[in-house]
Structures are given as C-alpha cells and as structure tokens.
Amino acid sequence: MLKVLRKIRRAITHDEPGYYDMYLNKGEQFFARLYLHHIRSVIKQEATGPLKLLDAGCQTGRLAIPLAKDGHPVTGVDTSAVALHKAQNHARDAGVTPRWVRANLGSWLPKQPAGSFDAVLCNEVLYLRENWRELLGGLIRLLKAGGLCFISHRSPSFARAEKSGEGKVDGSYYNWQEREDLRRIYEESGIRVLNIVPIWQLSHTVNPEKVTEAQRDLLFQEEISAAAANGDGRYLLVCGKKR
Numbered sequence: 001m002l003k004v005l006r007k008i009r010r011a012i013t014h015d016e017p018g019y020y021d022m023y024l025n026k027g028e029q030f031f032a033r034l035y036l037h038h039i040r041s042v043i044k045q046e047a048t049g050p051l052k053l054l055d056a057g058c059q060t061g062r063l064a065i066p067l068a069k070d071g072h073p074v075t076g077v078d079t080s081a082v083a084l085h086k087a088q089n090h091a092r093d094a095g096v097t098p099r100w101v102r103a104n105l106g107s108w109l110p111k112q113p114a115g116s117f118d119a120v121l122c123n124e125v126l127y128l129r130e131n132w133r134e135l136l137g138g139l140i141r142l143l144k145a146g147g148l149c150f151i152s153h154r155s156p157s158f159a160r161a162e163k164s165g166e167g168k169v170d171g172s173y174y175n176w177q178e179r180e181d182l183r184r185i186y187e188e189s190g191i192r193v194l195n196i197v198p199i200w201q202l203s204h205t206v207n208p209e210k211v212t213e214a215q216r217d218l219l220f221q222e223e224i225s226a227a228a229a230n231g232d233g234r235y236l237l238v239c240g241k242k243r
C-alpha cells in the first residue's frame with residue numbers, strides 16, 4: 001500500500017524523498033570534476049566552438065549543466081522523471097537551459113537522425129545494461145564524422161575480475177571491460193580512441209565524500225597525476241573521435 005502511495009506521489013510531484021541526487025552529493029561532485037577535467041581538455045584540443053552535445057543517462061545533470069554553462073547546447077536524456085525534474089531545477093539555478101528528454105535510450109537512440117550530435121557523453125550507465133553493445137552502437141551512430149565521445153565503463157578491478165566480462169556482482173548485473181578490449185571495440189565501431197582515462201584510482205583508500213574541501217582538492221591533484229600514469233580506476237573513460 002505504502003509503495004503504491006509513493007508511486008502516485010512520485011507521478012504527481014516528480015519528487016521522491018531520499019532520491020540520490022548526484023548533482024548535490026559531494027562525492028559525486030568530486031567525480032564530476034574529474035570527468036569534466038578530462039572532457040574539457042579533449043574538447044579544448046579537438047574542437048573550435050560550441051558542440052551540440054548529448055548526455056545519455058544524464059540523471060540530475062552533474063555533467064550536462066556544467067557543460068551547458070561552458071556554452072554547449074546540451075540535450076540530456078534519462079528514463080527518470082524525478083531525475084529530470086531535479087535537473088531542470090538545478091539548471092534554472094545555474095542559469096542555463098539544456099533540453100531535457102524523458103526516454104529510454106534503447107528506443108530513443110534509433111529514432112534520432114544519424115550524425116545529429118557533435119559530441120556524446122554516456123557516463124556510469126552502460127555498465128548496468130545488458131544491451132550495452134547495442135546502446136553503444138546507437139550512441140556512435142548519432143555522432144557526426146569527427147564528433148567526440150566520452151563514455152565510461154566499469155573496469156575489471158572494480159568487479160574483482162581479471163578480464164573483461166559480465167554477470168552478477170553482489171547480486172546485481174554488471175559488465176566490465178579491460179582497456180585493451182575497449183580500445184578494440186571502439187576502433188571496430190569507427191572511433192579513433194584518443195585516450196582511456198581511469199576515473200577514481202584511489203577509491204579503495206579515500207572516500208571523497210568523507211573528507212574536507214581542502215583534502216578533496218589535494219585528492220583531485222593526486223587523481224589527475226595518477227591518471228597520467230595510465231593505471232586502472234573504478235571507471236575507464238573512453239575519449240574518442242568518430243572517423
């Protein structure tokens with residue numbers, strides 16, 4: 001009964017008490033800072049002006065909103081009405097107006113014109129989806145030639161597996177890939193891999209949510225230098241360019 005009432009309340013208000021809002025969470029803001037550092041440095045190297053950008057599985061906009069603030073026209077897509085409602089409020093507070101679309105990527109991607117985006121982001125989404133190869137193909141199809149992609153995958157070290165694979169980890173479905181497999185999959189899909197960056201390499205030693213702002217700044221610098229050494233992180237961010 002309580003579950004039904006919660007569902008009705010969510011449908012009416014698009015709100016859910018206790019929803020994990022990645023835009024507001026200090027730890028998630030830290031990871032967003034890492035993602036954005038790498039994404040912005042590739043954009044700076046590879047692009048000359050604003051990019052028509054898709055954030056697939058945008059949740060509450062922790063990446064979409066800062067990139068919209070950088071001047072890119074952003075479309076954020078997510079299945080969750082609650083996430084998009086919160087994203088809209090955060091965007092309004094930040095003074096930007098991305099386009100928000102409530103849709104399932106599995107059905108939405110094939111309906112969009114091929115080559116309709118200059119850049120595509122999809123972070124911390126594909127590793128939970130059994131149809132991840134199909135979604136990846138759909139994302140790449142939407143990129144124009146020369147377009148950029150920034151897509152993260154879970155690494156084997158997180159899944160406590162030695163090689164690429166998929167299956168249940170602690171009861172939930174995950175897939176995970178090794179650097180070399182990711183490189184091959186993207187190259188075979190027509191993407192020139194520019195860089196594969198580990199995100200959160202020091203995860204087993206420090207939780208960024210639990211430290212002070214000054215400590216987070218230090219940790220950020222450590223993470224950036226560790227990423228330069230090409231190690232393994234909790235996620236691997238593939239930065240690529242469509243041929």
Ligand SMILES: C[S@@+](CC[C@H](N)C(=O)[O-])C[C@H]1O[C@@H](n2cnc3c(N)ncnc32)[C@H](O)[C@@H]1O
Pocket residue numbers: 022056057058059060061062063077078079080083103104105106122123124125129
């Ligand atoms: C862990 S969050 C990542 C959010 C965002 N990409 C980021 O890095 O801040 C995953 C988001 O993907 C969305 N999602 C998962 N599968 C999806 C699908 N098939 N279509 C659209 N959104 C999806 C979820 O609703 C959730 O908001």
